[in-house]
Amino acid sequence: MEIPYIFTPRKDTGMVNSKIAIWLFLASEVMLFGGFFSSYVYLRLGADYPWPERALPVLPGLINTFVLIASSVTVVFAWAGLKLRKWRMFQVNMSITIFCAAIFMVLKGIEYNVKFHHQAVRLDDYTILEGHLNYDKNTLDANGKEVGEDVIRVQAEKLTFSTMRYHAAWVEEILRQATEKGSKITLAEDVLIEGQSVTKGTELSVALLKRVCKNHLDSRGNNASVRTDALRDEWTTAKAKAENAGKRGWEIAPTIEINAEKIAPLLKKETSSLAFVVNPPLQLWFPHRDIKEGDAQSRLRDDTVIDGKLLDSPVNIHNLDAIDFRHLVMKAEEKGLDPIVAIENSWLIKNSEEAKAAWNWNKEQTAKLEKELLDNYGVDEKGVAKRVPTETERYRIGWKDFISKANGVDKGDAEIVISEEFFGPNYKLREAKHTFPHLKIPRKEVFLSGKFTPAWNTYYAIYFTMTFLHGLHVIGGAVVLGYYLFRGKKMYQSNPEWLANRVEVGGLFWHFVDLVWIFLFPILYLM
Amino acid sequence: MADSPELIKKSIKTYTLIGLVLFIFTGVTVAVATVPALDIGVHGFDAWDMILGLAIASFKATLVGYIFMHLNHEKKAIYWIFFGAIVFFAFMIILFMSAESDLIHYNGFRFGLPY
């Protein structure tokens, strides 16, 4: 048995199977990316925060566009090479295509990496700060790396674990921090496990928790089945009673009670929580997403309760890259407040001299720009200036502006090195002038903090999701094309048209990947 | 599709040319977005910049589809399908954008619950 139309097109449809299949597959891909593009439009239209327009460095994106277009040209050259029966031409062009894919992914990796190394903070008054997190030299994590100062610190006196669930990695982390600082975490009261008593003072270990949890779950299971049987019996008796004849379930229900005394001997003891004393009290730190902090009691996401004082847990930023008031201004305008007053009343301006100076400098610069635009473009018939500074120019002070300020030049005139277009400011280069403010933000002023990950806002969420998915397509396409390059010789020798068909199909996919990027580049980098 | 060696050789020239055009228009799209002198509409980013950027992208995408993906050699029916899909998509987007203004926002019952 052989499937027809693999090599030669069917007469009436004019296509081989794989060609139809790839077009169908691309139609499906169009719907997939269509879903994402539509979501982009929807999220952008519905955004209740200033959408970060032109927020990414353009240069890497531009290079990537060139790279991908070049690869699209070479992949059709490779196909043409096969059609002309020039194996060498195919080889060279296909190699270039795959090399281009590699360059694309490397650049993408660099872009991602830069985002994962920049910190962003949104204060409660919607001021947004961007910069670099300070790493605490005295606090090391499990891998021996310094911990970024964006964690919650608590003075733990008592730990209460839930016996329904615990996260072993966190328990080990707590133990590690305890050993490091010489604290002992011991059982607060005697507990009975499987008939054996574990005495007060036993040290915390994952094995102990595991035993307790298992015991608890077993007892619960036993008790559940005992109680279920008892309840079933109660219902059977209740239904048999004469006075309940014809009554409905909910009318009988209030009279039904499990006879506690009768089942008592069958029940096993449940341990619903397990408390440990920390002696001496221990400073613990947790990533802020994993802990719900309170002044006297905090709770981890796995329901572990930590009793103890909340310690000072500021977000410590060294080298502030940008101050962004656009969100604050948006919220102020929604409430009918004057944006300038709102900014000047913000926590940042009141508490940081450097920020205040930067803001005042920016105000001057905006005024200058406003005048320049008025001079150049004039006013319309109603007397309103035709062109005015943008929100970004008015309310965002970026790292290039800090450099301009330090260099004593106008906004936008700073000299930027090419590598800075990729990675942001080169601090070593600019250290002498102390261009970038340092800042410690108390935890109670912080609404949200983190790296530039999908969690930061919906723009970064859709940026990462779409580019990651596109990257997967690049890798997938490169793998397939690479297969034809390295394993295609056999196919070529047996039937050159076979490989040509395959490469055409692979090429169609590759062009589609290029096509998606042609749209992704402007909407994510330029708009 | 062009299957004879002469036609393939001829289309190689086309591909090179199209590649160049794509390069140039990539430059153009970045230039109009970043060089202040080329800014259209009001100062800074606005709807006109978006329309221009998307128009350039669509033009580039059409070239890729038409030449590189050999749509110029496909059947007429496919054009109608593409045309229909674009009209459908545009209609849906316009419908939703026009309806964005009359979203109903729920603010709770003014008179309390009935009981």
Added chain:
Amino acid sequence: MSAHAATADHSHHDDHGHHHEPGFLQKYVFSTDHKTIGIQYGITAMLFLLFGFYLMMVMRWSIAYPHEPLPGWMSWVFTDTWQARWLQDGKVTGDAYNMFGAMHGTIMVFLGVVPLGFGAFGNYVTPLQIGAVDMAFPKLNMVSYWVYLLGGLTMCASFFMESGAAKSGWTNYSPLAGFADGQIVNQWLAGQTQWLLGLVLLITSSLLGSVNFITTIINLRARGMTWMRLPFFVWAMLVTGFLLLLAFPPLEAAGIMQLVDRVFHSSFFMPSGLFTKSEGLAELSGGGSPLLFQHLFWFLGHPEVYVLLLPSIACVAEIIPVNTRRPMWGYKSMVYGVIVLGFLSFIVWAHHMYLTGMGPKISTWFQITTVLISVPSVILLTALMISLWGGSIRFTPAMIWACAFIPMFGIGGLTGLPLAFNLVDLHLHDTYYVIGHFHYVVAPGILFGLFGGVHHWYPKITGRYMSKTLNHLHFWPTLICMNFLFFPMLIQGMAGFHRRWYNGGDAYLAKAADSTNVFAKTVAEFIDLNIMMSWAAWLMALFQLPFIINLFFSMFRGKKVESDNPWNATTLEWATPTPPGHGNFTFDVASYRGPYEYSQPGADKDYTPQWEKPKVEAPTEAPATAPTADH
């Protein structure tokens, strides 16, 4: 132009038997034969259907008897620890109910009915009906099945995890679904996340499947099998394939975004200022839109309804002409109807969302399209109904199911009409009326059609008939129970019973006696129906046993078929040996006429098969060597 030049590729048939006999694994487990894969799909899907049915039985207990512990015959499958986690003194808790409800919907739709209709029947019958040797990409076909199984198991495995399975309804709306299982530290091991992973796998599977189906139908049709000679079944599969191909990816996009929401704490579907009782103000950036998820979900969700329906109506459309011994009434209008139906199904999705406050403009548009889509549906149903008229009907087991399909699906369809209208829907949304409506479509409608399909093609698959007696024992109680189960839902729904009450409305009863709460009184009036409906469901479970017995015992004990074409049918699948071997056809198959030529004037018997060469070689009857795509 000679017929042979055009089909040079067909000349490979005589490879038969030359290849070595494949081993057990290759033959039955990792098979690339479309028939084996179809049977694999069928068995897996039926097992999932059983599981989904069981979940529903537990839910029905909670609705009928919320105060009583689950009876032993239902709860024996649960381990003690499972009961300790999810039940309270053996009574179903809200969490457990939500879990069962979400998984019942998911399993029935994504793991049960679609694989049974599209995967099993589509795989087995389509290549046979178009006269192909196999699917266009047999290996892809195999991968498609295994990815489906993996996806299904991923979803169901979460029942045994600490988090339990997904609990946010089969629609998985954010922000509820975004938050659920937030206490699980490793989000990859939370039921709600596993649901999404399973879904992405299922979508991948159906994408591979639909590409394969459409390619097969376009390119692998036999000689002379022009578009208008395709049996309606194949047309329905083609449209279903396109629906799966184009409607699923937006849901995949939504699934990926929700996955990012859950694992990386983004806010695609999370609005600003979300506040929960346990967590307070959520530590999220906000700025997303829950409405976006609903749009993406229902962009799939509505075409999905037709993905469920079309394979079933396709089975019925095959069964009816065979058993009425007359041509299908309005074959062309059915074909055009199904194409229009497929197209319209893409532009009706937001009628599931009238209550979201998306605005009158969009609502108006979707009301119009929703009412429009009833036109092609009614065309299909009417054509099937008129096909019965004047036929000499043979009540074979398959025909009984097909005959029941028509009125049952009719009730399902007609009860949907009020829901199309914004104002009526505001009252009926999320009530049992909606549940009644779509269960009438899916259970007595779609499943009846598929049961019919099982009986119809069983002789081809096994070479034996299924038992008529057992079928009657299965059919009649099921029909009665179905109606006792779903009709009261319509009544309760109009009285305002909410679909997610885990205790069936019991919480209102305390208020009913002495309060001025009119609604509580209404609830008290109709709550007794719960008990009747639940018993109908459990009895129905009991009466599925004859079917299961029938399915397995007939394989060995059933009456043997007398010929390869036991129903005297006309379509190509009956031209194969019984059961069809690898490569399907033993002769150079071609189609010489339309698919439903029964009782043709001048013919010597009451059916003229597609593969039968015309007696008199009329010039126009020569098989079309170059069937055109735009016929």
